[in-house]
Amino acid sequence: MKRLMIFILAAFVSCGALAQTSQPASKASIEQLLEITETKQMYEATMQEMTKMVDQSTARIMNRIPPEKQGKFKKAMAQLDTIIKEEMSWDKMKSQYVQIYMETFTQQEIDDLAAFYQTPSGKSFIKKQPLVIQRTSAISQEKMGVMMERFSNMMQQVMAE
Template identity: 35%
Template sequence: MRRFSILFFAVFFSTAVHAASPSDASIEELLNSMHAEKIMDLMLPAIDKSMHQSMAMATEGKTLSAKQQQILDASTAKMMALMKDEMSWDKMHPMYVQIYRESFTQEEIDGLVAFYKSPAGVAYINKMPAVMQKTMGLMQTRMAEMIPKMKAAIQQAVEDVQNSK
């Protein structure tokens, strides 16, 4: 029985050690290796561009008066300022640390740090802004194609509800 207890505790503790939560220092090293702050900063111009395109799509190509355009531009600027503030690294950083701590083991964080410091990882980091920009562009195209279909489906649903009385 004693051997079984020793074996049980050895397995239990080795598993617990093996699946240890990562340290904040290792998460910081990973975020630095990933250039997470820089990537967040690079996303904001893409979001700004997307927001302007969305506003243009919302007006459906109608010509706006100078005053209407000014109001639209001011609204877009306010939303972008809010987004920049809410998605600032200072506000997002603690969330990233928490998510990585809850999602990865120390061993996994160590492996990710090794990857992001490798030539393949460095290439991945360097090419991600272009990948994200291309993705956003293609998504805008898809959204432009999808919005009229969504509007038609919504309109049909409203008509169906009205006709069901």
């Protein structure tokens, strides 16, 4: 009987511990983590890199477009740039980041991550992350060239109509 009581007590305590660790993360704690990890700055830097890649690809495409069509192409690209800046701004994306974090991480995980990113190793990771992004962006740029080539062909067909 004593063993049964100890087992029941242990099971009850462990269930309580599991419930405690699986609490959904709060919006405030996620926003704090995003601040600690400088997510906004990294996101904006990534968007700037993406814009540079698009601009470089656009310049290459412009050289292949007949001069009389270049004005239309520039106008379309300016409109695309405006759409990207409006739809992909941090102000619009932040709430989606928070929602994804809420659906993905528990409160305990967010707390642990926040604690880690305040350590020397965590701070080092944050500082080095832009370099990682820059290097992966270079790889993405190669892929972007292929995509822009396809986009260029599509635009030429549309303009020819």
